[in-house]
Amino acid sequence: QVQLVESGGGLVQTGGSLRLSCSASGRTFSRYAMGWFRQAPGKEREFVATISWSGGSTYYADSVKGRFTISRDNAKNTVSLQMNILTPEDTAVYYCAAPPRPNTFDVGTILYWGQGTQVTVSS
Secondary structure, eight states: OOOEEEEOOEEEETTOOEEEEEEEOOTTGGGSOEEEEEEOTTSOOEEEEEEOTTSOOEEEOTTTTTTEEEEEETTTTEEEEEEOSOOGGGOEEEEEEEOSSTTOOOGGGOSEEOOOEEEEEEO
């Protein structure tokens, strides 16, 4: 199993940037695809981005393409999400996750979840 802990959330103005980080405890971190999901108040949890175990393949929701970048450092057991040009529509709790495959985006298939970190974008 893998234990996931997110950090880096906070309050930012429209147009600003934040970088989220996720630390994994397991020695087998590099064998997992990883991703980020988010959940806004009153909304269902939704896919944001995923990355393959090697970092060679990435996938993004249409709503964040060109603004967000997912990356990983297997030597440090971390995965990050760089978020630029933020808008109030990006306000949500962001969750680090381990999907079964990098090209699988269904919330119901996620193997492991972090506890989440709050991102708030003011207007």
